[in-house]
Amino acid sequence: MTPRALHPAAWWLWALGLATAASRSTDPLLLALIAAVAGFVVAARRSSAPWARSYGTFLRLGLAVLAVRLLFAVLLGSPVGGSHTLLTLPQLPLPGWFQGIRVGGRVSLESLLFTGCDALRLATLLGCVGAANALASPTRLLKLLPGALHEVAVAVVVAVSFAPNLVADVRRLRAARRLRGRPDRGVASVLSVGLPVLESALERSLALAAAMETRGFGRTAPVPRRVAAATRALTLTGLLACCAAVFGLLGTDRAPWAVPLLAAGAAAVAGALALGGRRTVRTRYRPDPWAAPEWLVAASGLAAGAAVVVLSGRYPDAFTPSLVPLAAPRLPLYAALAVLLALLPAVAAPPPPPLRRTARP
Numbered sequence: 001m002t003p004r005a006l007h008p009a010a011w012w013l014w015a016l017g018l019a020t021a022a023s024r025s026t027d028p029l030l031l032a033l034i035a036a037v038a039g040f041v042v043a044a045r046r047s048s049a050p051w052a053r054s055y056g057t058f059l060r061l062g063l064a065v066l067a068v069r070l071l072f073a074v075l076l077g078s079p080v081g082g083s084h085t086l087l088t089l090p091q092l093p094l095p096g097w098f099q100g101i102r103v104g105g106r107v108s109l110e111s112l113l114f115t116g117c118d119a120l121r122l123a124t125l126l127g128c129v130g131a132a133n134a135l136a137s138p139t140r141l142l143k144l145l146p147g148a149l150h151e152v153a154v155a156v157v158v159a160v161s162f163a164p165n166l167v168a169d170v171r172r173l174r175a176a177r178r179l180r181g182r183p184d185r186g187v188a189s190v191l192s193v194g195l196p197v198l199e200s201a202l203e204r205s206l207a208l209a210a211a212m213e214t215r216g217f218g219r220t221a222p223v224p225r226r227v228a229a230a231t232r233a234l235t236l237t238g239l240l241a242c243c244a245a246v247f248g249l250l251g252t253d254r255a256p257w258a259v260p261l262l263a264a265g266a267a268a269v270a271g272a273l274a275l276g277g278r279r280t281v282r283t284r285y286r287p288d289p290w291a292a293p294e295w296l297v298a299a300s301g302l303a304a305g306a307a308v309v310v311l312s313g314r315y316p317d318a319f320t321p322s323l324v325p326l327a328a329p330r331l332p333l334y335a336a337l338a339v340l341l342a343l344l345p346a347v348a349a350p351p352p353p354p355l356r357r358t359a360r361p
Helices: 008-023 028-045 050-076 109-135 138-144 147-179 187-214 225-250 258-279 292-314 333-343
Strands: 085-092 103-108
Touching: 008 028, 008 109, 008 138, 008 292, 008 333, 028 050, 028 109, 028 333, 050 103, 050 109, 050 147, 085 109, 103 109, 147 187, 225 258, 292 333
Parallel strands: none
Antiparallel strands: 085 103
16 A cells, blocks of 8 residues: 555544544543554554644643543542441531532442543544544644635644644653753753743744745735625524524424524625635645545544444443442444444554655765
8 A cells, every 4th residue: 555644634534533432431441542542553553743643632631630520520420329447537618509519428339430431532533533633634634625725724724733743742842851971850950941942932933833824825816895794694694593503403492493593604604615615815736635545544533433322322321331329331233333443543544754854064
């Protein structure tokens, strides 16, 4: 298979499918399987670009979320009681209008498991987003958005690209300190690394601004006033219609007019984006192809997410472990098989091209 960069939308669709599957369950075995599938695909198809190294940062962020949630459950309690007491902390007396809130008190095993399973779901979602960020180049996503959102897309892509580059700079500077025999841990090392990282970020921002100005970013084409007025009217009308439709859908009676109004609002917003794209002057250089590997990668993730959504709707108890009474979690077999389908990109996706390095004098 010829090395090439896969279409970034395919990776994001695959990751969103896995994230949808993770959002429908609190079963720790199924969540661990989803995280393992995402990690295996990242290890198999991650490139050597600087932004591809951010997956570990997302994993550490997920572990931090898990630890913080468990700490809050110990200190502030949990909505789940339980009969297995692990420890009893001194409880701080609170006034009566703090009903439902406590600080300290009894900590049960069931409450910690409930909080841990819920936090594990959030950590798995972060891992899926980190997998998409490590596999798909954020700068290539710029070409997928409509022309009307070109300026916003540039700002978002630059913001998303900043974090992986920042992580790469920190690792490079820490490695340089180790080579010089200096400590790379502790408060002193963080302070000494911070200034070079900020300097590198400033230089990168100036270079990016100069490159964008040279390539004509920000140029706009003349648009008739009628087209501009129609664009503003369609945008305002479409957004108001979408907000009213969402309000109708979230109501208890499920208003019948909500779905047609939502479709009309989405059509108005799409028309506004099409008209607004006329003011943006840009060309496409080497557009990303959408071939069979892209279809396979996107379909595997979306199929896994759709299967878990359907199965969780039919058998909700299988996707929520029993805590009261306490019972060992059971892995849903059919859902696990659907999640394993998301391993297909490790084989179907082409290997990433090697990173080109420019020779330095």
